[in-house]
Amino acid sequence: MDSLTLLPAVDVKGGQAVQLVQGVDGTEKVFGDPLEAARRWQDAGAEWxxxxxxxxxxxxxxxxxxxGRVIDAMDLKVELSGGIRDEASLERALGTGCERVNIGTAALENPEWCEEIIRRHGDRIAIGLDVxxxxxxxRGWTREGGNVYETLKRLxxxxxxxxxxxDVASDGMLTGPNYELLGAICARTESPVVASGGISSLEDLRRLRGLVPIGIEAAIIGTAxxxxxxxxxxxxxxxxxxEITEHGDAQ
Structure with a gap:
């Protein structure tokens, strides 16, 4: 079986690395300099x-x-997200040297533009489905958009x-991924899926790796x-x- 790619999250707010609970502004725990966080994950072997x-x-x-400081200083690949909603913000994001950008709100509010940039930039564009x-x-999970499966078909x-x-309900909660949602998405697309939200244990990662054959390519891990x-x-x-136990011992 192919391996699961891991993307440690570095969420930046007010110049600091933070983690939110269910994406709610004001719930953040602060973890210091984002460059130090990124360097820590790179030193531990992260490729993304x-x-x-x-x-x-x-x-x-x-x-x-x-x-920009994080991207310039790191030798790893970066998936960049947050506020990329129009041509100017997209070009700024692509110009940072990141490997790809993750488009969220724009996919809902400006579908024609979103479809155009998918055609133009191909694999450098990932679409974020926050469900x-x-x-x-x-809009940072503060407004409701359309039906996820209708949007998925259009994209x-x-x-x-x-x-x-x-899965917004799982994000930052350490309650485990929403496997039902991930399976339903994979069943409706042949494009690879990056799973995000709820990962709390090595067992969660084992289960996600078991979904690689149906289309789960990678997982974003943050709070855990x-x-x-x-x-x-x-x-x-x-x-x-x-085979690693929850206590880190090889088997």
Missing amino acids: IHLVDLDAAFGTGSNAEAI KGDKLAA DDAGCKRYVVT LYVGNFTLTDALAVARGE
Whole structure:
């Protein structure tokens, strides 16, 4: 079986690395300098990070300087997200040197533009599907969008190469991924899916790796890493298919 790619999350708010609970502004726990966080994950063996400008996502500001510093200093691949809603913000994001960008709100509010940039930029565009029930969440999860499966079909028809699927109810809660949602998305698209939200244990990563054959390509891990539920070294080993116990012992 192929390995599961892991993307440690570096969410930036007010110039600091943070983690939110269910994406709610004001619930953040602060974890310090985002560059130090990114360097820690790179040193532990990460090949990717999921880098988010939360202020841009909420429309309350920008962490462009901090984001640029992280991308410039790192040797790993970056999936960049947060506030990319028009041509100017897209070009700025692509110009940072990131590997790909994750588009969320724009997919709901400006579908024609979204379909155009999928055609133009191909694999450098991932579409973020942030899901509450069977509805999409927009504008930093503060507004409701349309039906997730109708949107998925439209984006699939436009040729979307990759989806980042977040179960909003699970995000930051350490309650486990929404496997039912992930399975339903994979059943409706042949494009690879990046799972996000709820990962709390090495067992969660084992189960997600078991979904690689149906289309789960990668997983974003955030809170569980920052609070020490497991180490990134162990998580990467599990993602490769090695047997590691919850206490980090090889079997």
